[in-house]
Amino acid sequence: MLNVDQLVREDAVHRDVYRDPAVFELEMTRIFKRTWVFLAHESEVAAPGDYVTRTVGREPVVLVRGEDDVLRAVVNRCAHRAALVCEHEAGNAKSFRCQYHGWTYRNDGRLVGVPHPERQTADVRERLGLTTVPRVETYRGLVFGSFNPDVPDLAEYLGPAARGYIDRFLDHCVGLPLTAHPQAHRITMSANWKLQLENGLDGYHAGFTHRSFFDVMRRRTGASVRYASGLPTATARAFRNGHTAIDPETTSRKPLIQRVSTLPGAAARLDTLRQRVGADRFEEYVGGVTGAGINVGIFPNLQLIGIHVRRIEPVSVDRTVVSVRPLMAVDAPPELNWLRLRYHELFYGPAGFGQPDDFEMFDRVAEGLAGTEDDWLRFERGRGEESEADDGETTLGNVTDEIPQRGQYRQWRALVGEETA
Amino acid sequence: MTGTVLDTGVLARFVYTEAELLDERRLEEWTALFAEDALYWLPMNSRQADPGDGLNLVLDDLPRLRDRVARLTSGLAFSEEPHSRTSHLIGSVRVLDRAEAGPIVAGLPVADEEYVVTARCVVGRNRRGRTDTFHARVAWILRPTAESFEIVLKRVDLLNAADPLPVLTFLI
Helix, strand or coil, X not given: CCCHHHHECCCEEECHHHHCHHHHHHHHHHCCCCCCEEEEEHHHHCCCXXXXXXXXXXXXXXXXXXXXXXXXXXXXXXXXXXXXXXXXXXXXXXXXECCCCCCEEECCCEEEECCCHXXXXXXXXXXXXXXXXXXEEEECXXXXXXXCCCCCCHHHHHHHHHHHHHHHHHCCCCCCCEEECCCCEEEEECCCCHHHHHHCXXXXXXXXXXXXXXXXXXXXXXXXXXXXXXXXXXXXXXXXXXXXEEECCCCCCXXXXXXXCCCCCHHHHHHHHXXXXXXXXXXXXXXXXXXXXXXXXXCCCEEEECCEEEEEEEEECCEEEEEEEEEEECCCCHHXXXXXXXXXXXXXCCCCCCHHHHXXXXXXXXXXXXXXXXXXXXXXXXXXXXXXXXXXXXXXXXXXXXXXXXXXXXXXXXXXXXXXX | CCCCCCCHHHHHHHHHHHHHHHHCCCHHHHHCCEEEEEEEEEECCCCCCCHHHCCEEEEEEHHHHHHHHHHHCCCCCHHHCCCCEEEEEEEEEEEEXXXXXXXXXXXXXXXXXXXXXXXEEEEEXXXXXXXXXXXXEEEEEEEECCCCEXXXXXXXXXXXXXXXXXCCCCCC
């Protein structure tokens, strides 16, 4: 049996945590089958019958809105001989039919059709069906599922501090409601999923990993953007249950707004936008292009960054897919959403000016982890210097401190270290 | 097709040369092939006709394309450090009439004297001990100049554009 205390210390993580298939197996059971896992934004399944296929850990599921308007997640696996019952990434269906032998399920998981039923026991349709994920709950349009029927309510799991940051993120675009774009950038990595978990809340790396991006922007705008790591007011935070945030708390969006003016086709659209919303509100709208300026992490697989929802999909101990799906403003001037997409494309996606360099670092870490001369990855920045906020659930410090990562691994140890009931 | 009827071979030779500049990493010369109003575009959906209509992998105007090249050659774009080596194989070069070109370039103005060319392309990419193969349909809008052509559009539809993709920061 693995001793998790020997794998994860308060300020260091053992290489086996990223490489050992047995650790991955435990994570799939004790994290992904036990706590809340992010599935989708509810706008992806807005109408009755709308569905998307997702994974909870390795479990293939279909998140579907029933004819009764209830969101359900069912396991995408025929009860008969295990074939997928839904092959598409998204669509609309009242029922799912397994194409192997034709078993048909209503979109709430009930088995309604078995070809040649005279050769089955009479109760087959009552006895079998698609396995239903026992809990599906939503916070501010973010839909989560859990295989654990006894998991605390989602709002309680998130806690007030993380909810506050989710609210801030989702309210970033002139107060307009946000909806998920039907397309997402999806990037593959030959490395463990936790490298993305750590990196999405890493306020230390940007000035180094992403220097080439800042150089391009400085050349184009003539302005130097001080990244969060240069701001004394910027904080890194850990909340309950492994949730985290990095928060520059900068009041000036001016440098970010200058970046918007460099986007392809921006000039004409900014003119139109200014005419449409008026000079008084123009800057606020352009600010709405660039996002909330905070990174929010909801353990284990959701991050809110830029203008996108990021979902981490572990595939195996050394394979991961990361999905970044932009959020669009509802009832917004078309120029606003056009610019939001271009701003997203600038940094993110497989060919962006920023995100690929993170993935390069994941590859390099994976190669470095092959050696055994040193077993440890160190997360000790700012340790012992943290402060506790008055809310009683927030640990915070300098934005370059590894407070979020220590928080994530405290939760990892709490879940993985404890036997599942 | 209006304007001068041109031997497909003349246009094909131009796109072969464009690919050769990429494979030989003569990136300044490559960038110089693009018109002032050019777009370099990698969509995620082959049915997308307007570059602004969806989420793209790449949508560069000329200033952004110059940024891209400057970043890739800065020594600090780590996903291309060391940089990729590529080998483009181009076949099935066709000059399309306006009706056939419509679904590919409908969102863009095509002047009477310009040509819409498509080809199928196989790109090998080697980096850090690994070689991957990418398949694509490439479409160009080419504008005649005194000496040759300039690229008004280079559109690359990867066969697997809608799948999870590895990092694609090299120029394709």
